[in-house]
Amino acid sequence: MSLIENLNWRHAVKAYNPTKKVSEENVDKIVEAARLTPTSSGLQPFRAIVIRDAEIKKKLAKGALNPECMENCSHVIIFAAWDRYTAERIDKVYDFTTDERDLPRGRFESYTNKLKEIYLKQPAELNFAHTARQTYIALGLALAQAAELRIASTPVEGFNNELVDEVLDLKKYGLKSVSLMYIGYSDIENDWIAPMKKVRIPKEEFVLEF
Numbered sequence: 001m002s003l004i005e006n007l008n009w010r011h012a013v014k015a016y017n018p019t020k021k022v023s024e025e026n027v028d029k030i031v032e033a034a035r036l037t038p039t040s041s042g043l044q045p046f047r048a049i050v051i052r053d054a055e056i057k058k059k060l061a062k063g064a065l066n067p068e069c070m071e072n073c074s075h076v077i078i079f080a081a082w083d084r085y086t087a088e089r090i091d092k093v094y095d096f097t098t099d100e101r102d103l104p105r106g107r108f109e110s111y112t113n114k115l116k117e118i119y120l121k122q123p124a125e126l127n128f129a130h131t132a133r134q135t136y137i138a139l140g141l142a143l144a145q146a147a148e149l150r151i152a153s154t155p156v157e158g159f160n161n162e163l164v165d166e167v168l169d170l171k172k173y174g175l176k177s178v179s180l181m182y183i184g185y186s187d188i189e190n191d192w193i194a195p196m197k198k199v200r201i202p203k204e205e206f207v208l209e210f
Contacts, residue, residue: 015190033145063160074184081131085119
């Protein structure tokens with residue numbers, strides 16, 4: 001099936017069947033789609049955190065707008081961004097890149113110096129706004145991959161970020177949570193939005209052409 005057909009099939013699931021689990025093979029495919037996401041300067045300034053443990057999901061659900069979804073879905077994927085750019089983080093990414101490409105370290109030093117000049121003088125809040133926005137590209141590709149696999153999903157911003165960061169001790173990793181994605185299989189009887197028509201504004205209104 002085509003990507004457009006799969007996107008027309010998917011919707012933000014409102015109730016999950018707790019007895020049905022996504023295979024680890026398919027979880028890996030969804031996460032891999034997020035890993036392959038394009039990022040600004042190739043820095044990949046975020047991480048995907050996969051939650052399988054039911055007890056951890058219960059703790060996190062205390063800060064969710066729809067706690068039943070979080071508890072009943074198969075897995076929760078958390079997209080967490082760097083809290084800020086640092087010289088060490090930038091160098092680590094580019095050292096890895098040059099090593100993987102069999103290039104000498106420092107091959108892109110003039111470019112990384114420009115990045116440091118831009119980012120390191122910025123306040124952490126501005127850095128985080130930049131890294132956080134990039135997580136949405138990964139979220140979008142992960143949603144598309146789930147749709148291709150016919151796995152139900154829900155993108156989530158309605159949650160207590162501070163609770164998630166605390167439960168998972170994300171500060172230790174220099175990360176802050178941005179968005180969540182529930183994956184699993186719909187509880188057909190209770191997923192009230194499932195039988196409804198998918199609605200988007202018309203193309204003529206959505207697309208501006210000049």
